């Protein structure tokens with residue numbers, strides 16, 4: 097994590113950046129002495145302040161438990177940062193319910209994490225990847241499906257009901273289906289659902305999103321002075337003067353992603369803190385990310401390889417009130433038998449959650465088809 101222009105490791109044994117032991121907290125350079133004392137106060141503060149509160153922002157929760165410095169140097173760059181979101185708006189209940197539970201059950205969040213209670217380490221974080229790239233996932237799915245069960249490059253243009261539903265595809269063909277699993281971005285779900293239920297469409301369309309871009313840069317390893325140990329860094333928004341909000345040492349995390357002697361790095365730009373990032377040209381994005389990485393990692397050459405990937409409005413934001421939105425969606429879906437709504441816009445922004453929801457929707461659709469069979 098960046099503080100005062102330098103990268104510092106997170107305190108040892110921290111969970112989501114929250115120190116679970118006092119010694120690493122005392123030693124870290126990420127917080128001032130006053131900031132550390134305020135974090136440790138979590139051990140003494142009464143718990144239960146979240147009881148009775150319906151929901152609160154990540155910033156509100158962290159400020160109550162750990163103080164303002166922990167909002168700026170833990171919650172904002174780490175918890176809001178992975179969602180490319182605004183720490184003052186994202187929902188604690190929707191995104192980190194286990195920390196809320198930790199406060200409720202143990203009084204102190206730190207004590208709960210140290211005891212391995214709610215919010216403690218889990219083998220699977222919210223985000224996962226695959227050694228050969230995420231394309232392995234779709235390749236495996238294609239290989240497992242029976243021939244003719246799959247149509248690719250056939251975007252759904254229109255969905256008409258009541259059941260059985262008629263899906264008009266790009267190219268003019270159509271499909272009739274009793275069960276439809278919508279695994280598309282929230283905005284697309286809103287467009288497809290509008291003819292069936294305009295109110296449901298408006299609720300789906302109101303899920304806020306931010307935009308981001310990743311800039312992947314390759315360098316000869318010996319052009320980088322930094323040891324690239326670990327997996328990357330995050331930049332708190334209070335640290336001014338950089339365009340990147342985070343960086344990954346891709347070739348440290350996944351050694352096969354770069355040829356021997358080369359290093360692959362990735363910078364993340366945009367999100368809630370830089371909404372205009374995608375207005376910049378590829379060349380501008382490459383220049384700014386290279387400049388930031390060169391300064392932080394002591395890089396002496398221009399990148400030998402550069403790729404820019406843009407993600408316009410593709411970072412869903414579960415803001416305070418998101419759970420009420422989900423309840424309203426569920427209530428309206430009850431009136432549309434056979435329509436299943438999944439995808440990152442609703443219940444889980446990472447691949448593991450999307451897979452869990454996909455399996456559940458697939459099983460529910462299959463049960464419904466079987467129970468309707470003559």
Ligand SMILES: Cc1cc2nc3c(=O)[nH]c(=O)nc-3n(C[C@H](O)[C@H](O)[C@H](O)COP(=O)(O)OP(=O)(O)OC[C@H]3O[C@@H](n4cnc5c(N)ncnc54)[C@H](O)[C@@H]3O)c2cc1C
Nearest residue numbers: 223224251252279280281284407439440445446447448450
């Ligand atoms: C920059 C970035 C980095 C990320 N890194 C990670 C990570 O390291 N690990 C992790 O777990 N998660 C990561 N995520 C999150 C992850 O990408 C999402 O959780 C996941 O892709 C969401 O899956 P999904 O099926 O909901 O949506 P998507 O993956 O967006 O898939 C939606 C699909 O719907 C299709 N579609 C759209 N419209 C139509 C239509 N009309 N008809 C038919 N099909 C349509 C699209 O072509 C697309 O294939 C990252 C996200 C971003 C933006």
